[in-house]
Amino acid sequence: MAPYEPEQDTTEADELSAGRRKAVRYVVPLAVAGVAAATIGLVPALATSGDPDLPDITAQELIEKIAASDTEQLSGTVKISTDLGLPSFGSGMTGGFAPGGGDGEGGKDGKSAADPSAKLMELASGTHTLRIAVDGPDKQKLSVLDDAAEYSLIHNGDDVWAYDSASNEAYHSKDGGAHADKNGKGDRKDLPKELPATPKEFAEQALKAAEKSSTSVKVDGSAQVAGRDAYRLVLKPKDSGSTVGQITIAVDEKTGTPLKFTLSPAGGGSAVVDAGFTKVDFGKPSAATFDFEPPKGTKVTEKGDAADKPGHRGEDFKGEGPEGLNVIGEGWTSIAELRIPGGQGLPTSGAGSDEVPQEAAKFLDSLGDKVSGDFGSGTVFKTRLVNALVTDDGTVYAGAVTKDALVKAANAAQ
Known part of the structure; x- marks a missing residue:
C-alpha cells in the first residue's frame, strides 16, 4: 500500500499548480460530451477486495499521471449518489425529473420529455445507475437506468439524440460535435453544461478549485475500484468558510483515469457526492453502441421546435449565466x-x-x-x-x- 504522505503546504503550491492545470486540460472524456461540471454519484460503499500494495507515489506525480492519461475508449457502469440534505416533496413535485416520470405523455408545458437540459438534472439528487460508453471525442453514450425505464443520451458525429423509453419521446439536434476540440469539449449548445456525470468530470472540477485556493493535497493509501488497483488522492480546503470537508479521488494505477470521486462535507456524516465505476472496460466499444433510430411511434422533437424556443427548457443551459453575475x-x-x-x-x-x-x-x-x-x-x-x-x-x-x-x-x- 502506498504510505500515508504528509500534507503538502502552501510552499509546494506552485509545483502542484502546473500539474493541476494539465490535468484539467487533458483528462479524457468518460461520458457524453458536454455533460460536465453543475452541481451533482456512486453508492457510498463499493465492494472492494482489500487495499492493493502499490509503488510509492507523490501527490505531484499522481496529478501528472492524471494529466498524462490517454484513455479515449471505455465502457462501464457508474453509480451516483447525491445527498444534499434536501427534503423530499413526493412524486407530485419531482416526478418530471426521473426516468419514466413527468406527465406520462410528453413533458410539461409542451416540452419534450426527452429534453436533456432538464432530464439529466435528476443526477443532482438520489441514487442512480448509469451505463457509459466512449469512443473518442465524437462518440459517447450515457444511459440513466430505472427499474422499468431507461433514458439515453447519444452523441454520434454531428447528431445528438436523447430518448426517454417511459414516454416514448425523443429529442434530436444536428451539429452536436461540429465545434468540439480533440478532447470532446467545445460549443455543444444542445447538451447541458456544468453537470458532472462521471468520476473524471467531478475530479476535473475539484482540480480547478484546488488550483485557485489554498489546498492540502496528499496521497492517502490505495483502494480497489471496479476490480482495478487505484491510488487515493485527497484534497482538503485550508481556508475557513468552506462547507467542503475533503475530496477523495481514486486514480487508476495503470491508466491514470479517475475511477471514483467522493465529496465529504465539513459538517461530517455521509458523503454529499459519491460517484464511481462498478464495472469498467478500457476496450473499444462496438460501433453499434452509438447507433440510434427512434422506435416506431416515437414522438420526436427536433431542435428549433416549439419546445426548444427561448423561454422553454431547451434554452435553460445556453449562454454564460445570469446577467449581472x-x-x-x-x-x-x-x-x-x-x-x-x-x-x-x-x-x-x-x-x-x-x-x-x-x-x-x-x-x-x-x-x-x-x-x-x-x-x-x-x-x-x-x-x-x-x-x-x-x-x-x-x-x-x-x-x-x-x-x-x-x-x-x-x-x-x-
Whole structure:
C-alpha cells in the first residue's frame, strides 16, 4: 500500500499548480460530451477486495499521471449518489425529473420529455445507475437506468439524440460535435453544461478549485475500484468558510483515469457526492453502441421546435449565466452574487400574493434562517454543501460556504 504522505503546504503550491492545470486540460472524456461540471454519484460503499500494495507515489506525480492519461475508449457502469440534505416533496413535485416520470405523455408545458437540459438534472439528487460508453471525442453514450425505464443520451458525429423509453419521446439536434476540440469539449449548445456525470468530470472540477485556493493535497493509501488497483488522492480546503470537508479521488494505477470521486462535507456524516465505476472496460466499444433510430411511434422533437424556443427548457443551459453575475473570491470559498429580476427578495409569510400564496411564503420561511447585517436583512437557505443568502432587496449570494461567509460577503459588497 502506498504510505500515508504528509500534507503538502502552501510552499509546494506552485509545483502542484502546473500539474493541476494539465490535468484539467487533458483528462479524457468518460461520458457524453458536454455533460460536465453543475452541481451533482456512486453508492457510498463499493465492494472492494482489500487495499492493493502499490509503488510509492507523490501527490505531484499522481496529478501528472492524471494529466498524462490517454484513455479515449471505455465502457462501464457508474453509480451516483447525491445527498444534499434536501427534503423530499413526493412524486407530485419531482416526478418530471426521473426516468419514466413527468406527465406520462410528453413533458410539461409542451416540452419534450426527452429534453436533456432538464432530464439529466435528476443526477443532482438520489441514487442512480448509469451505463457509459466512449469512443473518442465524437462518440459517447450515457444511459440513466430505472427499474422499468431507461433514458439515453447519444452523441454520434454531428447528431445528438436523447430518448426517454417511459414516454416514448425523443429529442434530436444536428451539429452536436461540429465545434468540439480533440478532447470532446467545445460549443455543444444542445447538451447541458456544468453537470458532472462521471468520476473524471467531478475530479476535473475539484482540480480547478484546488488550483485557485489554498489546498492540502496528499496521497492517502490505495483502494480497489471496479476490480482495478487505484491510488487515493485527497484534497482538503485550508481556508475557513468552506462547507467542503475533503475530496477523495481514486486514480487508476495503470491508466491514470479517475475511477471514483467522493465529496465529504465539513459538517461530517455521509458523503454529499459519491460517484464511481462498478464495472469498467478500457476496450473499444462496438460501433453499434452509438447507433440510434427512434422506435416506431416515437414522438420526436427536433431542435428549433416549439419546445426548444427561448423561454422553454431547451434554452435553460445556453449562454454564460445570469446577467449581472459576479463571482466573489476564488476556489473553495468563491461566492456567486447576482440580482433577482425586479429587485425584490422572496415573499415572506406576511406577503402572500396571487402568484405566491401565503401558505407557500410560510413554507419558504420555514426552510431558511433569517439573518441581518450591514446589507440589511434576508434569508439563508442551506443544504449540506451549497448555501444561499437571498436579501430582502433581491440580491443572491450562493456558494459551497458557511452562512457566516455569505453574510460577510453581503456586508463587504455594501
